[in-house]
Amino acid sequence: MRKFASLVLLLLVFCPGCSVAEPVRDTSFVMNTVLTQTYFGDEKIAAQNLQITAQLERQMSKTIEGSDIFILNKEGSCKAGADTAYVLRAALEVSDRTNGAFNPALNPIIELWGIGERESVPARAQIEARLPLTDYRTVQVDMDGTARLAKNGSVDLGGIAKGYALDKMADNTIRGGVRSALIDLGGSLAVIGTKPGGQKYKIGVRDPEGGENEYIATVELTDTFTSTSGVYEKYFIKDGVRYHHIMDPETGKPADNGLLAVMIVTGSGILSDAYSTALFVMGAQNGLAFAQQHGINALFIDNQKKITLTEGFAEKYALQLTDNSYEIV
Ligand code: AMP
Numbered sequence: 001m002r003k004f005a006s007l008v009l010l011l012l013v014f015c016p017g018c019s020v021a022e023p024v025r026d027t028s029f030v031m032n033t034v035l036t037q038t039y040f041g042d043e044k045i046a047a048q049n050l051q052i053t054a055q056l057e058r059q060m061s062k063t064i065e066g067s068d069i070f071i072l073n074k075e076g077s078c079k080a081g082a083d084t085a086y087v088l089r090a091a092l093e094v095s096d097r098t099n100g101a102f103n104p105a106l107n108p109i110i111e112l113w114g115i116g117e118r119e120s121v122p123a124r125a126q127i128e129a130r131l132p133l134t135d136y137r138t139v140q141v142d143m144d145g146t147a148r149l150a151k152n153g154s155v156d157l158g159g160i161a162k163g164y165a166l167d168k169m170a171d172n173t174i175r176g177g178v179r180s181a182l183i184d185l186g187g188s189l190a191v192i193g194t195k196p197g198g199q200k201y202k203i204g205v206r207d208p209e210g211g212e213n214e215y216i217a218t219v220e221l222t223d224t225f226t227s228t229s230g231v232y233e234k235y236f237i238k239d240g241v242r243y244h245h246i247m248d249p250e251t252g253k254p255a256d257n258g259l260l261a262v263m264i265v266t267g268s269g270i271l272s273d274a275y276s277t278a279l280f281v282m283g284a285q286n287g288l289a290f291a292q293q294h295g296i297n298a299l300f301i302d303n304q305k306k307i308t309l310t311e312g313f314a315e316k317y318a319l320q321l322t323d324n325s326y327e328i329v
């Protein structure tokens with residue numbers, strides 16, 4: 001996605017016959033990923049957006065000492081700030097709606113695997129010992145923001161926090177008078193308005209088996225949010241098996257349903273992020289049914305190079321395949 005932002009920038013700057021001002025382009029590192037902001041407007045907005053996201057990270061990161069989630073995981077309860085309480089409640093609501101496919105209480109399993117840090121497969125007994133600690137229904141958030149966990153439970157908001165940060169950044173950007181912007185936080189994007197010429201932003205759909213800069217398709221978006229969950233983000237390969245970072249809460253192992261990536265387009269950053277993770281866990285068939293039923297636009301890419309879409313997705317977003325080894329089914 002990073003590369004794509006620069007592609008968009010080039011299209012903006014070298015648009016033949018257009019005389020547009022140069023956009024602000026800002027790249028930074030926050031929430032363990034790259035934040036790229038491209039927009040037309042006041043330079044200060046990029047710094048504000050970075051600050052907003054860094055502040056959210058200080059509240060919701062499970063590794064930053066003193067964060068709400070750090071304290072919650074360590075002590076079993078915390079008085080969460082308004083943002084953390086909001087994200088926790090939203091996460092639990094998505095858990096309910098997805099029958100636990102999205103599960104913010106999965107941290108004991110996520111920690112056991114340590115994908116991105118370690119490259120070993122935990123023993124079945126270890127997984128089985130931890131699964132009972134991951135019931136999201138035991139996570140409580142009171143009216144005043146006090147959050148509580150069951151004994152030995154712990155929380156990870158890695159599947160939803162970036163989307164919330166995008167909601168906040170989009171809000172700040174629009175309030176700052178910006179009418180055209182692309183904000184990319186590690187593969188989740190806020191798309192604000194159109195390019196200055198009035199065209200929609202063209203976003204690349206990353207090749208899940210290719211490098212960071214390889215795309216298999218493009219979509220055209222305006223005034224919306226998109227989020228992609230893919231096996232390529234964090235993984236290791238052992239004995240020919242790819243172990244990636246999106247865990248199936250039922251098995252306590254990386255979701256193994258043939259999917260390589262799920263892209264969601266919807267009008268909320270937090271939901272597009274949470275649903276991209278959840279629908280990945282559900283798999284193409286169940287995920288598709290769920291998306292249709294809930295009015296979410298989703299695209300699934302599987303390991304047979306097949307792309308499945310919700311109704312209307314291709315038309316609505318002018319999906320163009322750029323890699324003909326993939327097939328839309
Ligand atoms: P995303 O890249 O948005 O799909 O989020 C993936 C991250 O969410 C992982 O790196 C974990 O931190 C966390 N996670 C993994 N599996 C799940 C799950 N089933 N439900 C909620 N969060 C998860």
Ligand code: MG
Nearest residue numbers: 159273274277
């Ligand atoms: Mg997500």
